Amino acid sequence: MNTLEQLMEEFGFTDDEISYALDKAKGIILGFAMEYRARQVLESMNFINVKSVDLPTHDIEAEKDGRRYFIEVKATKKSPTKEYSAYKIAMIAKLGGTHLTLLMTPKPTLYLTEDILSEPKRILLKFFRLIFAEDLVDLKDFLDNDKNRKIVTSYEKVISSYLDKIPNENLLDIVKSVF
Structure with a gap:
């Protein structure tokens, strides 16, 4: 049984109620799905110890060749670093490793964040x-x-x-x- 069927059965939700909830949560679902996909992409690039985090500077932490990386996942078609405020830049500077931006669309591409900043x-x-x-x-x-x-x-x-x-x-x- 999938998650939606389980919710409908357990709480008696109708198709309309589930449809309404899905429409409201579309952005959240997209974010988590992209994060899951990003983890798989990073593992296919030979990153190890890939873990999700919920921090203002990055979504994923991983290691490769003995180095620690902090990865922000972006699923936007706009400039991936446009929303990086000056405060976020300061927080990124404090990290003890390399900050990367993983742009998921149109195809996954990994960038050194400082290379794509204005x-x-x-x-x-x-x-x-x-x-x-x-x-x-x-x-x-x-x-x-x-x-x-x-x-x-x-x-x-x-x-x-x-x-x-x-x-x-x-x-x-x-x-x-x-x-």
């Missing part, structure tokens, strides 16, 4: 990675570039929300000097 978001990602790596020298060099500095200053609100998470006083001074 240039401002790519610069913001690099900025946060330098901060979280506590790389004073490279951060200073990075911010000496006028283009990078200008883009970083346009994200003042999100950067300000992370100031209390910067453990190194010298690093904090460099970041504050941007504003």
Whole structure:
């Protein structure tokens, strides 16, 4: 007996009630079905320890060749990273591994997330990675570039929300000097 038949029998739902529920839950069902398919796709690409997670930065965690990967699954025909906010970019920068985006349509394609980000978001990602790596020298060099500095200053609100998470006083001074 399939799940729908089981629900209809157990709770006495009519075809109309089930149809209504399915219509309302279509997006949720699509999301879970794509996640299931994505896990199979990753396993066919020789990823191991593939597991679903429910985190703001990614849907799946997996390993390959001794490296840890965080994978966001997208089933959209629009830009797959359009909805990646500056806050999400900062969270991605904190992850202890490589962030990938698995675009499921029209056919499954795996991308290194930073390769498909817009240039401002790519610069913001690099900025946060330098901060979280506590790389004073490279951060200073990075911010000496006028283009990078200008883009970083346009994200003042999100950067300000992370100031209390910067453990190194010298690093904090460099970041504050941007504003």
